[in-house]
Structures are given as C-alpha cells and as structure tokens.
Amino acid sequence: MHAEPRVSIHPDSKVLMAAIAARLITKLVDVQDKHGEATVVLTGGTVGIGTLKAVADSAAAPAVDWSRVNFWWGDERFVAADSDDRNTRQAHQALLSHLAVDPARVHEPGSADQYATADEAAAAYAEELKAAAEAEHAADTSDDRPEQPGTLPRFDILLLGVGPDAHVASLFPEQAGIREKSRPVVGVENSPKPPSSRISLTLPAINTAQEIWMVVAGEDKAGAVGLALAGANPVQVPAAGPVGRARTLWLIDENAASRVPQQLVRKDPAGA
Numbered sequence: 001m002h003a004e005p006r007v008s009i010h011p012d013s014k015v016l017m018a019a020i021a022a023r024l025i026t027k028l029v030d031v032q033d034k035h036g037e038a039t040v041v042l043t044g045g046t047v048g049i050g051t052l053k054a055v056a057d058s059a060a061a062p063a064v065d066w067s068r069v070n071f072w073w074g075d076e077r078f079v080a081a082d083s084d085d086r087n088t089r090q091a092h093q094a095l096l097s098h099l100a101v102d103p104a105r106v107h108e109p110g111s112a113d114q115y116a117t118a119d120e121a122a123a124a125y126a127e128e129l130k131a132a133a134e135a136e137h138a139a140d141t142s143d144d145r146p147e148q149p150g151t152l153p154r155f156d157i158l159l160l161g162v163g164p165d166a167h168v169a170s171l172f173p174e175q176a177g178i179r180e181k182s183r184p185v186v187g188v189e190n191s192p193k194p195p196s197s198r199i200s201l202t203l204p205a206i207n208t209a210q211e212i213w214m215v216v217a218g219e220d221k222a223g224a225v226g227l228a229l230a231g232a233n234p235v236q237v238p239a240a241g242p243v244g245r246a247r248t249l250w251l252i253d254e255n256a257a258s259r260v261p262q263q264l265v266r267k268d269p270a271g272a
C-alpha cells in the first residue's frame with residue numbers, strides 16, 4: 001500500500017520537535033512490541049537533530065528498549081570522523097551518547113579517514129545494509145518469509161529533513177543521485193550545500209521504508225514543501241519523491257506550511 005501523504009502542522013519548531021519525539025518514542029515501542037526490535041533511519045539537519053535532543057529530554061524515552069533499536073542514516077557528509085559536520089556525530093551528541101544503545105546496531109556510513117572516495121564509502125554502506133538484510137532473512141521464521149533476502153533490511157521509520165532547495169538526504173535537484181534507479185546508496189560530489197562530498201541513500205532505497213516522516217520547519221522551506229506536496233517531479237524537487245510503503249507523514253511547523261495544498265491538511269490536532 002502506498003498511502004497518500006498526510007500533513008500535520010504544529011505551531012512552531014519547538015512544539016514540532018517535541019511532537020515528533022513523542023511520536024517516535026511511541027512508534028518505536030509499538031514496533032518493538034510487534035517485532036522485538038525496531039529500525040530507524042535518522043536524518044541530519046535542524047529539525048532532525050533537534051528532534052533527537054527532544055527525545056533525549058523526554059521523560060518517556062526509557063519506554064523504548066534502546067539496546068534493540070537499529071540505527072541507520074539517510075545521508076552523511078563525507079568528511080573526517082571527528083568533524084562536527086558529520087550527521088552521525090551530531091546524532092551521538094544529541095541522543096545516542098545518552099542511551100544504552102547496542103554499538104553493533106549503530107550503522108554509520110564511513111568517513112574520509114576510512115575511504116578514499118565517497119563512492120567507496122557508499123559501496124561499503126550498501127554492503128553493510130545487504131548483510132543486515134541477509135541476517136534479518138535468516139532470522140525470519142514467518143510463513144510469508146520471501147525466498148531470497150533483499151538488499152535492504154526493513155526500515156520501520158525513516159526521517160527526512162528538507163532543504164530550502166527541496167533536497168532530501170543528500171539527493172539534490174537535477175543531480176545524479178536523485179536520478180539513481182538501481183543502487184541503494186551513492187557517493188555524491190559537488191553538493192551545492194557544503195560539505196561537497198556526501199553519501200546518500202537513493203530514492204528507491206528510501207521508498208522501501210514502512211513509514212517516512214518528512215520533518216520540516218521554517219519559512220525558507222515553505223516553497224519546497226508546497227511544491228513537493230503539489231506533486232512536482234522529484235528530479236527537480238527531490239522532496240516530492242519519498243513515499244512510504246504504509247505511510248508518508250509530513251510533520252511541519254506553520255512557517256513551513258503556508259503553501260501546502262489545503263485538501264492534504266488534517267484538521268484534528270492529532271494530525272494523523
């Protein structure tokens with residue numbers, strides 16, 4: 001099932017990030033109840049990292065068994081491991097370093113200390129994803145287990161920020177990454193937003209997620225959000241491309257919402 005996007009609008013970015021954090025905690029608890037573990041794909045960016053801080057500050061955070069959460073990243077900047085530009089480093093500072101996570105379940109894309117090029121780091125990340133998919137397949141005892149493992153593990157929740165230029169992860173308008181159809185991960189060069197070298201999941205990989213949550217705040221994002229929700233071409237407006245298997249949820253603040261098509265906005269305060 002590919003659901004229509006749902007939009008939930010919050011008064012400001014602070015309320016937004018607290019609300020996303022609450023949803024994330026609840027969702028992780030639900031998925032762990034069902035599957036014994038949960039997998040989340042994190043994003044960098046203002047709202048992405050602010051949400052992780054809000055999770056760390058939440059009194060409900062201990063409801064999740066953090067040692068049974070698998071962490072992946074939608075994109076990473078290809079810089080040195082100790083660079084403050086790293087999305088993974090920011091995520092550790094905001095949340096992961098405060099939790100009893102299982103290091104074996106924290107899957108960080110490689111850094112410029114480990115690989116010569118972003119393409120090499122991307123290929124290694126694709127291998128790590130494949131190994132996780134194979135392990136998941138081997139552990140699956142259900143009747144509907146597919147015959148062969150896929151190349152990606154199940155992503156329960158995938159978070160994506162959106163840039164003012166409508167980029168998601170490190171897929172930028174008109175660049176090769178947003179056009180990629182076969183590889184799950186690509187190296188990105190000449191990113192219009194620094195740092196210029198990056199690693200990114202591609203749209204086909206992103207769209208295997210059960211739930212995709214687009215997390216956006218700020219007036220400078222209103223145009224990108226409006227175009228994405230109006231159904232623009234993802235090559236020009238990458239934020240138009242992500243579609244979750246079960247749900248695509250836009251969690252945004254009022255400043256980012258001024259150009260959202262009205263028929264997509266839920267009127268009840270719960271949003272979706």
Ligand SMILES: O=C1O[C@H](COP(=O)(O)O)[C@@H](O)[C@H](O)[C@H]1O
Nearest residue numbers: 043044045046047161162163169
């Ligand atoms: O470079 C990136 O930018 C986007 C959005 O960031 P924001 O600060 O404008 O919210 C982010 O989603 C992505 O993960 C990141 O690498």
